[in-house]
Amino acid sequence: MQIKVRKPLIVAFCCNWCSYAGADLAGSNRLNYPADVKIIRVPCSCRVNPTFVLRAFQRGADGVIICGCHPGDCHYTSGNYYTRRRMTLLFSMLDYLGIERERTRVEWVSAAEGAKFAATMNEFAEQVAALGENRRLEDLRCKK
Amino acid sequence: MQKVTRDILIDRAAELLASGMVNRVLGWRSGEFFYDVVPAVFRSEADMRDGFVFDDFCGCNFSKYLVKESARSDGRILVFLKPCDTYSYNQLLTEHRFDAEKTYVIGVPCDGMLDIGRIKERVGEGVIGIEAEGDELIVKTLYDGDKRMKREDALPDRCRHCKGKKHVAFDELIGEECEENDENASGRFEGVAELEAMTSEQRYFFWQNELSRCIRCNACRDVCPACTCEKCVFDNPKSGVENKAASDSFEEKLFHIIRAFHVAGRCTDCGECSRVCPQHIPLHLLNRKFISDINGLYGEYQAGETVGSRSPMVDYSRADLDPSEAIGKREE
Numbered sequence: 001m002q003i004k005v006r007k008p009l010i011v012a013f014c015c016n017w018c019s020y021a022g023a024d025l026a027g028s029n030r031l032n033y034p035a036d037v038k039i040i041r042v043p044c045s046c047r048v049n050p051t052f053v054l055r056a057f058q059r060g061a062d063g064v065i066i067c068g069c070h071p072g073d074c075h076y077t078s079g080n081y082y083t084r085r086r087m088t089l090l091f092s093m094l095d096y097l098g099i100e101r102e103r104t105r106v107e108w109v110s111a112a113e114g115a116k117f118a119a120t121m122n123e124f125a126e127q128v129a130a131l132g133e134n135r136r137l138e139d140l141r142c143k144k
Numbered sequence: 145m146q147k148v149t150r151d152i153l154i155d156r157a158a159e160l161l162a163s164g165m166v167n168r169v170l171g172w173r174s175g176e177f178f179y180d181v182v183p184a185v186f187r188s189e190a191d192m193r194d195g196f197v198f199d200d201f202c203g204c205n206f207s208k209y210l211v212k213e214s215a216r217s218d219g220r221i222l223v224f225l226k227p228c229d230t231y232s233y234n235q236l237l238t239e240h241r242f243d244a245e246k247t248y249v250i251g252v253p254c255d256g257m258l259d260i261g262r263i264k265e266r267v268g269e270g271v272i273g274i275e276a277e278g279d280e281l282i283v284k285t286l287y288d289g290d291k292r293m294k295r296e297d298a299l300p301d302r303c304r305h306c307k308g309k310k311h312v313a314f315d316e317l318i319g320e321e322c323e324e325n326d327e328n329a330s331g332r333f334e335g336v337a338e339l340e341a342m343t344s345e346q347r348y349f350f351w352q353n354e355l356s357r358c359i360r361c362n363a364c365r366d367v368c369p370a371c372t373c374e375k376c377v378f379d380n381p382k383s384g385v386e387n388k389a390a391s392d393s394f395e396e397k398l399f400h401i402i403r404a405f406h407v408a409g410r411c412t413d414c415g416e417c418s419r420v421c422p423q424h425i426p427l428h429l430l431n432r433k434f435i436s437d438i439n440g441l442y443g444e445y446q447a448g449e450t451v452g453s454r455s456p457m458v459d460y461s462r463a464d465l466d467p468s469e470a471i472g473k474r475e476e
C-alpha cells in the first residue's frame with residue numbers, strides 16, 4: 001500500500017520589482033525550493049489586500065508568505081511600509097482568532113537575493129509542514 | 145435615569161425650528177416597546193411632543209444618519225449627539241462624508257445607556273417598565289412582578305468602559321459637561337487581554353463559538369459610522385461572501401476579519417456594532433484588538449478626536465517593526 005504524504009501548499013505573493021526577480025534568480029542559479037510554493041506576482045507588496053491572504057487560505061493554502069523589496073527600496077517608494085503595518089495587524093488578528101501564527105509571514109527579498117529566496121521558502125515550507133494541514137481557516141466547499 | 149429630560153431638548157429644538165435655524169430634527173422616537181427606541185426625523189414641534197424620547201435606551205448614534213439625511217434638503221438638520229457619538233461625527237467629517245454647515249449639533253450629556261439584552265438576561269421576558277432607585281433598577285415584568293438589579297449590570301460594554309464624557313464636536317451644549325474619565329476607559333482592553341492570555345486553541349474555540357452564531361444580517365456593518373462605502377463587497381453576489389452559508393466557518397471569519405479590518409484606524413470604538421448585533425456577538429473584542437495593536441505599536445490614536453487627523457493605517461514610519469517582531473513584542 002502506498003501512503004500519500006501530503007505536502008503543504010504555500011502561496012507566495014511576490015512583488016514584481018524585487019522578490020519576483022529574486023525567485024527568477026533562484027531558478028537560474030538552479031537553487032532548490034519546494035515545488036508546492038505557488039508564486040503570485042503582484043506589482044508591489046502593498047497590492048496585497050487582506051482578502052487575498054484569506055482567499056488563499058480558503059482555496060487550500062496551508063501557508064501564505066508575502067515578499068517585497070527591502071524597506072526603503074520599494075519601486076513606489078513607500079508601498080512596503082504600508083504592507084508592513086497592514087500585515088502586522090492582519091497577522092496579529094489571525095493569531096487572535098486562534099489561527100496558527102506560523103502560517104503567515106512577510107519577508108523582504110531583493111532581486112539579487114536568489115539564495116535568500118530559496119532559503120526562505122525552504123524554511124517556511126518546513127515550518128508550515130510541521131503544523132500540518134490548515135484546518136482552522138479552511139473552506140470545506142473548496143476541498144476536493 | 146438621564147439628568148436631562150426630553151422636555152428640555154424639545155423646548156430648545158422648538159426654538160431652533162421656529163427661528164428657521166434648522167428645518168428638521170434627527171432624534172429618538174419610541175418604538176414598539178419602550179426600550180425599542182428608533183432614530184427618526186421630526187419636522188415640527190408637535191411631532192416631537194408626540195413621539196420624541198430621551199431616556200436610558202437612546203443608545204443609537206446618529207452620526208452616520210447624517211450622511212444621507214443632510215443631503216436630502218438644503219436647510220440645516222439639528223442632531224442630538226452624546227459625547228461618544230461626537231467622535232463618529234468628527235471621523236465622518238474627516239472623511240468628507242457630509243458638510244458640517246448643513247448640520248447643527250446639540251451635545252447632550254449621557255449618564256450611560258442601558259442594554260435591554262443584559263436586563264432580559266437577568267429578569268427574563270416581558271419587561272414593561274423600568275424605574276431607577278439609586279444604584280439599582282426596579283424592572284417591572286409582566287409575569288414575575290418587580291425585580292431588582294444593579295444598574296451597573298445593565299450597562300452595555302461601551303458605557304461600562306466609556307471613553308470619556310466630553311463632547312469633541314458641538315454647536316451648543318445642553319446640560320453639564322463632564323470631565324473626561326480616563327480611569328474608566330482604561331478597562332477597555334481587559335477583554336482583549338484576557339483573550340490574548342489564552343492559548344491559540346482556546347481562542348480558536350472561543351471565536352468559533354461566537355462567530356458561528358452570526359446570521360449575517362449585516363446590521364453591524366450597516367450601523368457602523370466608519371463603514372459608509374456606497375457599494376460594499378459583502379453585497380456583491382459574485383464575491384461569494386454576500387450571504388450566510390450556515391455550514392461554513394470560513395465565511396464567518398472572512399466577514400468578521402474584513403469588517404473589522406476595514407475600519408481599523410477609523411473605528412472610534414463607539415460600540416454600535418455590538419449594540420445592534422441580534423446574536424450578541426462581542427464585536428467590540430475585534431475592533432478593540434485592532435485599536436490596542438495600533439496604540440501599542442504605532443502610538444496612541446483615538447479616531448475622531450479631532451477633525452482631519454491622519455489614521456495610523458494610512459501612515460508609516462521607517463522604524464516600524466516587521467510583522468513577526470511586532471507580534472512577538474506585543475506578547476512580552
Ligand code: SF4
Nearest residue numbers: 368411414415416417
Ligand atoms: S466598528 Fe463598531 S465600534 Fe467601531 S466605529 Fe463601527 S460601529 Fe462603532
Ligand code: SF4
Nearest residue numbers: 358359361362364421
Ligand atoms: S450584527 Fe451580529 S448577526 Fe448580524 S452580521 Fe453582524 S455579527 Fe452577524
Ligand code: FES
Nearest residue numbers: 015044068069075
Ligand atoms: S515595489 Fe516591491 S514592495 Fe513595492
